[in-house]
Each structure stands twice: as C-alpha cells, then as structure tokens.
Amino acid sequence: MGGQEPRADAEGRAATGRGSRRADLRSLRVAIVYILLAVAAYQVSGWLFHHIRDFLGMLFLAWLASVTIEPVVDRLERTGMRRGLGTGLVLFGTIVFAIGFIAIFGALLAEQLAQLLGALPDALTRVTDWANRKFGTDFATGKDLINITPETVRDLAEKYTPGVLGVVSTLVGVIFQAATVLLFVFYMSAQGPQLRRTISSWFPARQQKVIASVWEISVDKAGGYVVSRVILAAFSAVATGIFFLIIGVPYWLPLAIWTGVVSQFIPTLGTYLAIGLPAVIAAAAQPLDAVWVILFGTAYQQIENYILHPRITSRTVSIHPAVAFGSVIVGASLFGAIGALVSVPVVAVIQAIVETYGHRYELVQEVDGGPDRAAGSDDDDENRDGE
Template sequence: MVLALALIAAFQLGSWAFHQLTSLLINILIAFFLALAIEPAVSRMAARGMRRGLATFLVFLGLTVLAAGFVTLLGSMLAGQIIKMIEGFPDYLDSLINWINQTFHTELRRVDIQEGLLHSDWLRRYAQTSAAGVLDVSAQVLGGLFQLLTVALFSFYFAADGPRLRRALCSVLPPARQAEVLRAWEIAVDKTGGYLYSRGLMALISGIAHYVLLESLGVPYAPVLGVWVGLVSQFIPTIGTYLAGALPMLIAFTVNPWYAVWVLIFVVIYQQFENYMLQPKLTAKTVDIHPAVAFGSVVAGTALLGAVGALIAIPAVATLQAFLGAYVKRYDVTDDPRVHGHRGRNPVGPGTLTRVRRLWARRPGGRQRP
C-alpha cells in the first residue's frame, strides 16, 4: 500500500515537473536543431585551425548582423508606409465620402464623421482596452526576448561543445552502440543542413520572383519586400505564406488598389507552382522525403508542438527515415505487373469480356460460336 502511494506520488510529481518544464524543453529542442544546422559551418572553420568556440561565435555574429539589418530595413519601411498612410487618410476618407454621396444621394461630411467618432462610446472603450493591452504586449515581448536568449545560449553551447557532448554521450554506451549514435548524429546534421539549404534556395527563388513583380508594378521598397516574402513564407510554418503576402499587398494598395489584387493573384499562383513543382524537386535532392510524408509530418508536428513542431518536423522525420533506411534490411522486389500498377493476367478461366460474349451467343435465338 505504501509502495503504491509512493509510486502515485512520484508519478504526479513527475507529471507536474514535466508540465512546468515544457517550455524549457521546447526551447532546448529548438536550440539542438539550430546547433545541427550551423554544425557544418562551425566544423569547417574549426578544421582550418580556429578554436571551436570562436568559430561558433563568428557564425552567430554573422546571423545576428543579417537579422538585425533585415529588421532595421523592414522597420524603416513599415514606419515610412504607416506615416504615408496616416498623412493620406483624409484624402482616402474624402474619396469614400464623395463616392457614398454620389451613389446613395446622401450629404455626409467629414466633420460630422470625425465628431461622431470622437464622441462615441466605442472609441472610449477601445482606448481603455488598448491602454490595458500595452502591458500585456510588453510582457509578451519580454517573454519572447527571454526565450530567444535561452535558445541562443543553448544552441551556442551545443555547437561549441559538440565534440565534448558526443564523447560524454558515447562514454556511457558500449562500442557497438557508440557507432550507431555517431551515425545518427551525422545523419541528423546532414538532413537538417539539407532542409535549411532547400528552404534557403526556395526563399531566394521566391524573393527574386516577388521582387520582379513588385518592381514592375512600381511598388516602393521592392527589394526589402522580396526578402520579406522569401524568408517569411519559407521559415514560418503554416501561416507563413499568408503573412508574407499580406505586407506586399498592403504596400501595393497604397499605390493602386488594383496592384494589391495583382499581387494576391501572383502569390496564389506562385504558391501552387512552389508546392507542386519546385518544392518536391528540391526536397527530393536535399532531404529525400516524399511530399505526402512531409505534409503529414508538418501536421503531426503542429498538433504536438504547435509552430515549433511544424518547423522541425521535416528534418526530424528525414533524420528518422534515413537512420531507419541505414539499418532496415531491404529485399529485391519481384518482377510482377501488379507492382507497376498493371493488372495481372488470370491464368484460370476466360476473361470477363469472353464470358459476356458466350452468354450473349447462348441466348434463345442466338448463334453459337465455337
């Protein structure tokens, strides 16, 4: 009885601890895959005589500079467009009021609309809600920065101390198992790097295609928007495509509303081209995973870990598939027509068409055929 109660208490304590540490475990998982992604670059620099810690620092510094530059350009672009939209809002409002007055024969004025908004209860409630929401947004931003710092620190340690980590892991395993673990680690590095390479290549192609469209339409900040579409659509799972296309549509709308429609049509068409033609070819060469398996792994990863699971699902499944393929014994497939999707011939009895002809010939008044 005492042992049973102790086991139940230990199970409850373990469940509570796992629930409390879920966020930390997810951050460690992200950091591990990030370390696998930069492992080839760090190892290449370390092989040339550079200390592994310094090589890892330089790789992270380069990534940080690129990310900071992109965010700065994007922020300046958004700030300029927001200021432009605010300055042009009275003209948009006048155009809308004139259209309403001409269409519905009303006598609306901008002054009446402004006074109605300023004295409305909705605006007062919205201001109060926004003031209270500023604190929530600030807390979420601080929490996101803390998680980002946690992921960066763990990924730095994983990448800088990768050989030491492998030695520590292999030291508790027999020699036969050590070879399997090192093989699995090598496969994970190869597949994660291949996945990021394919995503980066698709981001480059997508960015160039959208840049050409936006530049031909005369949309401002076309290079920055092209980079935005390429990165967001490829590295933010599930909603990345829609989030990436929304910003160019908004900027194009400020130039000409019809340009936003053209951007929407192009985004939809290019997404189909990418899903059914470009992505299968690149994925087959770098990750070597079937598109249906990739889609199923993303759905499963999203159900388990949300957006993080969708992001790491494909390299994880590709690693598992390659590892199993290295140890699962395969056999030669028999040369049977049914393997290629053809119906085999039935050696027993006539075919269906022959039996129908014989029955038709045996009907009353029919002529018997040999």
Template sequence: MTGPAERSAPRGEATSRRPPRWLPRALLMTVLAVYLAAFGWYALGALRGLAINVLIAFFLALALEPPVLWCVRHGWRRGAAAATALGGSLVAVAVVLALFGNLFVQQLLQLLDVVPEVYTAVQDLAAERFGVALPDSGDLVRDVLTTFGDDVASGALLFGTTVIGALFAMLTVLLVTYYLLAAGPRFRAAVCRWLTPARQQEVLTLWEITQVKVSDFISSRIVLAALSSAFTVVFLLILRTPYALPLALFVGVVSQFVPTIGTYLGGALPVAVALTAQGLPQALAVLAFVIGYQQLENLYFSPKVSARALEMNPAVSFLVVLAFGALFGALGAFLALPVAATIQATANTYLRRHALIESHLLRDPTRWQRVGDDEAAGPGPRP
C-alpha cells in the first residue's frame, strides 16, 4: 500500500515537465513582432526615396506659398495661382538653363579642341625641364579605352538609368508640390480635424514658423548668390575674360542653389571660358579665385548671412550643414539650415527660459575692469 503523497509525486513531476500554457502564445507573439519589425524596416528602406521626394515637395510648397497668397489676394483662384507660381518657377529655371547651357556646351566643345594643344605643351615642358617623356595623346587615349572601356560602358548604362529615375522623381516632386499648393488651407484643415483645439494651435504655429524659416533661407541664398556674382564679375572684368556678366550670374546661381557640387559646377564654366578664350594662365587665375572665394564664403559670408537670416550662431550653422550632409547627403546639406532653424524656433516658442545669474563667466570684462585687474596684479609677470 502506498500513501497519498507517494501516489501524487509522479503526477506532480509530469505536470512540472509540461510547458506553461502561456508559452506558445508568447512565442507566437514574439515571432509576429519580429516579422512586423523586419517588414517595417524593409518598408522604410523601400520608401526612403519617396519620403525624400515628398520632403522636397513640402519645402518647395512652403517656398512658393508667398506668391500664391499674393495671387489669391488679387482675386485669383488658388488652383490657378498654384499652377502659375509653379509654372513660373519652372520657366525661370528653363530660361537659366537655356541662357547658360548653350554657352556651357560651346565652351565644352572648344575645350575639347584645346585639350590636345594643352597636353602637347605640357609634354614639351616636361621633356625640356625635367627630362620626362610623356606618352602621346593618341596612345594615351587608346590605353584609357583599353583599360577602362568596360567601366565606361557600364557607367554610361548606369547614367542612363539614373537620368530616367531622376525624371520620375522630378515629376513626383512637381505633382506633390502642386497638390500641396492647390490645397493650401484645405490640407491644413484636413490635418487639424484629427486633433484637439490645443493641438491644432500647436500644429498651425509650427507650420507658420516653418514657413518663415524657409522664406528666410531662400532670401539668404539670394543674398549669397548676389555676393558671389558681384565678386566674380569684378574679377572677370579685371582679367578681361569674355562673357563676364553671364558667367558671374551663372556662378552665383549655381553655387547657391545646387547643393554640394554647385560650387564646382559654377566654377567650371568660367575656367573653361578663360582657358579657351585667353589661355592656361588666365584659367588657373580663375580657378584660384573660385577656390579662394569659396573659402571666404564658407568662413565669413555664409555664416554671417545664415546667422542673420535664420537667427543661428555661425558655428552652429556650419556644423549643422556638415552633420546633415554626412547623414542625408546633398539634400541634407541643402535643407539643413531651414530644418535646424525651424527646430530652434520651435524650441524657443515652447521651451521655458530662465533668468541668468550674476557671474563674470557670462560676459566679457569692460576696459576699466581689465585695467583694475592689471593694477591689482602688480608689476610681476602676467599670464
């Protein structure tokens, strides 16, 4: 005969070995969460390009909102005003490309004609001064085609697909920009209907702040483009380079409104014109001026203008451009200042500021304080 404790022991052991009832459900929920997280990550990566295009369209709509409002105040329908503002900006871009594109192509063709002569001069100089025999231009071209022929072909194919993708992206940006401009208050009302009145006021305030900062950013770009054009036209006139005024306008517009590579694209055309029309010394002088002015603009003009227009510290604006460019590329560098200025203005609006305490570390000493400190220190050596 066995006791009750002995008879219940095997059943308890079997019950302890059986998994708890919640474990299968927890495993299923874990697998589902991992699957949803992986799908979300994939979706974010796949939609990254679309999100960037929508962001560009949003900032374009904010930049074109003032002319649309001007047209609406003068009796235009909002759809017609949006189409006119967007179409006018496209026409302006097309005119700039037509004016300078033809000049750029002509100078590029002349440059291709001049390159063999320049290479021959360099070849003779290297042979006379340094005793170095450079290969002939024909042999050099054949070697390049033999070595990099496949890479050139694949690069041309990649360039073609990139151009097609850029056209689709541009069409997407233009359509979204028009819809945002045409909707205007109706779009903001549709967003605000999902929010409480307090949240609506916050969203509309943030929208207005963003609108102001984007307008300030565009105005700062215009000021920098005017400065660049003025300095460039003076230098080209001193150098007696032909087409000085259109070249200077091209440099100013492209260097400020094309992110990252705009400086190099803008400076390439006057260098090519100087090389084909005047010679190698003048081309090197223009190149040196472009590089020197770029440093002056980065260190002085751009921080000052950006700080005044966007109310940001010059060092902060410079670091913000570097950081956004490293994270998001050319688009990030172009949109860094208005985004950062919007964040700063929002923080100033909603975050509470406190009164400063009295401390000598919070302000520079006056002249009489410095003189008094020197007299109190005595005639001994000063740090």
C-alpha cells in the first residue's frame, strides 16, 4: 500500500500537468484566433474607410451645412411654418442666390480668372527682376521658379484635359455629388428633432440629457462658426474688391474673392496668403500699388480683429491657431478638401463639449507661482547664509 500512494500521487501530478498543458494550448489557440480576427477587422476597416471616404466627407459637409441653416429653419418653424417647408425654402433661397451671383459676376469672374492665370508667370518675372535691380539680389526669375512656359501649358492641357466623354462624366459626377449633399442637408435639417429623439431613445434618461446638450452645443458652435466665417469673408471680399477697384489693381474680382475666402478659412497662414497674391499682381503692374495693397491689408486686419471679429464671433468658440491649423492638416489627410473644410468646426464642437463637461483644477503653488517661488527660494538661501 505504501508503494501505491507515491505512484498515485505521481500519476495525479502527471494528469494535472497534461490538463494544464491542454488548457495552455487552448488559451494559445484562442489568443491566436483573436489576434487573427483583430488583424482581419483592421484590414476590413481600412478597406471600408478607403472606399467610403468620399461619402463620409460628403456626409460631414452635409451635417455642417445643416447645422449652419438650423437657426434660420428654427426661426421659420416658430412662425408656424412646417420644418420641411422651411428647410426647402432656405435651400431654395441659397441656390437662387448662388445662381444670381454667377449670372451677374460669372462671366467677369471667369474672364478675369483666366487672364490672371495667364499673366501670373510674367507678373512673377517682373517682380523678381525689379527686386534684383532694386536690392542687388540674384533671385531666380518667376518663370524659373514655377517653370511654366507656353509649351508647358500646352503639354499640361493635352495631358490633363479630358475629352468630351470625360467632361460629360465629370459634370454628371459633380451634379450627383451636389444632389447627394443637398439631399442629406435637407433630411438632416428637416428631420433633425426626430433624429435626435431616435438617437436619445436608445439611452437611459440621464444620457438623454447629455445627448440633447451635445446636440445643442454642436448646432450652436459649429453653425455659429461657419456663419461667422462666411460673414467675415463677405466683409473682407467686398472691402478688398472696392479698394482694388479704386486703385486700379487688375483682376480685382477674383483677387477679392481669394482674399475673403483664404483669410477666413485657412487658419494662421491664410492672412498672409490672402494678401500676398494681390500684392504680387499689383507689384507687377505698379510697384507702389503693392505697398498700398499691403497697407490696406494690414489696416483691415486690425479693424477685423478689434471691431468686426469680436462682434460677429461673440457666440462662437475660440480655437487656438495651432489647433486650427493642425486640424486642417489632419482633415485634409483623411478626407481631402472636404475634410479641410469641416475640420475646424468639428474641432470647435469637440472643444466646446470638453469645456462644458470637463473639470479643471486649480494649479498648485509649485506650478503656478514659478517666479514667486524662485524669489522665495533666493530669500531662503540668503537667510541660511546669514545664519
């Protein structure tokens, strides 16, 4: 009996070891399966995002447009008009305004824009030659910098200009995308309250209040940001166009639109890019006009910063220029031009939500009182030296 007990213990330990190894093998197989599933999910997600990226961009653009017109639609709804009819009326008015602008200024804009593109290489050359003569520099000429010749333009036109079928297909694609965006804008605005109630119904009462608050913040901040930027761009374009027309800057209409749009919708660098191109074009015709253009741009920027901007953007969130610039880069890398357009309003919404629900703590003395603490440390050192 004494010899059987150790043998039984050994067999039990062996069975336990085999069971442990089998469990380890099962765990290893399960882990491998999970890893393979995770890799497959990652690959499928990347493939799916790559193929629906354009659609997601249009969806973001439609959401941005819907929250932009939301205040106007709400005001029409409070007057007794049905929400769908109010949304359709706002969209119809926007389309009529765009068609009217194109009908009035379209031919002039297209003509001046074509002339501007054709005159840009010569303008850069004249400005470069003038700078070399005036300051004794040896910069390359504008044609060398951008390397554009009539032959290059002709080759590029032959290479990238599509045939009749390509033009028709491109036009059909643009019309389809515009119709898609307008359709989503209409439904997102007309059925916004129903959509919010549908989403809220999937959550308990406490989360429903949070969803309602986030929705209101999104409409207020994103819509307010876009409206304020459009108003500021309109002010800038009108004022710049009038000034350019008075002093005789060529191609005043496309340059004014360029200044208004670029200065408001490109963070940080937009102000300098907006006035840089008109200054170059003005300098090519008359160098003194470039000085007037720069002086006007500087003066208008001060008026906008201290008078127009605080009044128009008082209800919108303030975004740090570095954050806005970074968001544009990220949005452009993810969704192209549409991503660059909607990135700043999306960041504005995120920042407003964080500021609403986030909690900030008071800084401790060691962090907040750097100079005072350093002065106190010097006093302590002097006291110790005196002792």
